[in-house]
Amino acid sequence: MPTPPAPPGAEKIIRWIMVAIVIWGAILAAGAWTLNHDVRRPIMVMGCVLAFLGFWLAMLRTLRRSS
Numbered sequence: 001m002p003t004p005p006a007p008p009g010a011e012k013i014i015r016w017i018m019v020a021i022v023i024w025g026a027i028l029a030a031g032a033w034t035l036n037h038d039v040r041r042p043i044m045v046m047g048c049v050l051a052f053l054g055f056w057l058a059m060l061r062t063l064r065r066s067s
Contacts, residue, residue: 014060018053025049
């Protein structure tokens, strides 16, 4: 069964959600850094945030390609 088409403006909303996730990740990374000022902690947090967003984008592209 094919997926229904996305409503108008859905891509813009998804972009805003992704920007909010990056900001949230930056806040978490800053908090991780203040714990003991180890630069590896914020790198790990932002790496996980970016990996999540990359996976999400890949899934959106495969969904869009299959419909």
